[in-house]
Amino acid sequence: MVSISNISCLLFILFINLTNEQDHDENSFEIREHSLNRPYPAVFSTANSYWHLVGNTIVTDRYIRLTSDSQSKAGGLWNMIPVTYPDWEMHVHYKVHGSGKELFGDGFVIWYVRDPKLTGPVFGYADYFHGLAIIMDTYSNHNGPHNHAHPYISAMVNNGSLHYDHDRDGTHTIISGCESPFRGRDTDTLVAIRYQNDRLTISTDIEGKNVWKECFTASDVHLPTHYYFGFSAATGDLSDNHDIISVHTYQLDSDEKRHSEDRRSIIPNAPGAEPEREHTDDPKGSGWSALKIFFLIIFLIIVCVGVGVGAYYYMNNRQYQRTRFY
Numbered sequence: 001m002v003s004i005s006n007i008s009c010l011l012f013i014l015f016i017n018l019t020n021e022q023d024h025d026e027n028s029f030e031i032r033e034h035s036l037n038r039p040y041p042a043v044f045s046t047a048n049s050y051w052h053l054v055g056n057t058i059v060t061d062r063y064i065r066l067t068s069d070s071q072s073k074a075g076g077l078w079n080m081i082p083v084t085y086p087d088w089e090m091h092v093h094y095k096v097h098g099s100g101k102e103l104f105g106d107g108f109v110i111w112y113v114r115d116p117k118l119t120g121p122v123f124g125y126a127d128y129f130h131g132l133a134i135i136m137d138t139y140s141n142h143n144g145p146h147n148h149a150h151p152y153i154s155a156m157v158n159n160g161s162l163h164y165d166h167d168r169d170g171t172h173t174i175i176s177g178c179e180s181p182f183r184g185r186d187t188d189t190l191v192a193i194r195y196q197n198d199r200l201t202i203s204t205d206i207e208g209k210n211v212w213k214e215c216f217t218a219s220d221v222h223l224p225t226h227y228y229f230g231f232s233a234a235t236g237d238l239s240d241n242h243d244i245i246s247v248h249t250y251q252l253d254s255d256e257k258r259h260s261e262d263r264r265s266i267i268p269n270a271p272g273a274e275p276e277r278e279h280t281d282d283p284k285g286s287g288w289s290a291l292k293i294f295f296l297i298i299f300l301i302i303v304c305v306g307v308g309v310g311a312y313y314y315m316n317n318r319q320y321q322r323t324r325f326y
């Protein structure tokens with residue numbers, strides 16, 4: 001006979017399963033080659049490992065550190081197995097932290113790109129890249145009016161022709177984004193990237209509630225298959241620890257059409273993205289200087305005095321003419 005405590009236990013398990021929003025799609029399955037978990041040494045111990053390290057990246061038994069909290073570092077973590085399935089979802093457990101209270105940076109990027117292991121100026125990876133970048137930007141470079149706070153998560157799709165403009169925090173080439181205070185938290189911080197039927201959805205879990213919160217979703221995002229997953233981070237004058245703790249990648253259900261078509265040759269594009277704008281420097285010394293205002297006041301006084309004197313002589317002259325007339 002089933003006891004009440006057994007029923008309670010079953011109901012509790014059911015409740016836990018229903019509320020565990022982080023469960024991925026029922027029709028998906030994890031791809032071991034594109035996932036990464038502790039213990040790491042087994043992952044990196046063989047020469048033909050799926051994952052390669054680039055630059056200053058170090059591995060401990062607890063995390064893979066793309067950069068440490070010191071200046072001018074750049075590191076990468078790259079998967080070397082191309083992604084052959086069109087639809088996928090990736091869950092990344094990461095941690096960004098450091099000694100800086102007000103000043104820290106610059107952030108890290110989750111990549112799905114044609115060319116793995118490159119190095120360059122975009123958070124440690126190459127500019128004018130081919131593919132998708134999910135940019136976890138912790139430092140606001142933008143000095144002019146900015147309509148969002150940092151840390152900020154944004155997406156950019158590039159066909160090799162676009163420049164990532166750090167001075168504008170990529171706002172000239174952004175698809176979409178959201179504010180996410182993921183830095184320096186005591187809770188676990190996770191981000192989910194879902195790409196299915198040309199729709200890109202980014203979700204976060206940073207409050208330790210084990211629940212995904214949508215950051216943004218964007219349709220009309222076209223990405224080819226056979227690109228590579230990777231991570232990179234960089235520090236400059238400012239620094240932070242940028243740690244990757246685990247990666248779980250799931251192949252999602254795709255319809256027959258997407259399975260059968262040749263998606264390898266698709267050129268990455270996202271028509272919904274901001275059209276690229278020319279970089280223009282912030283106007284220097286905008287606003288009126290004290291000297292300019294001083295000369296303007298002097299000029300106005302001279303004009304007023306001039307008008308006053310002119311009016312005085314004009315009136316006097318008329319008075320004189322009237323006197324003569326009478």
Ligand SMILES: [Ca+2]
Nearest residue numbers: 137139141169
């Ligand atoms: Ca930035």
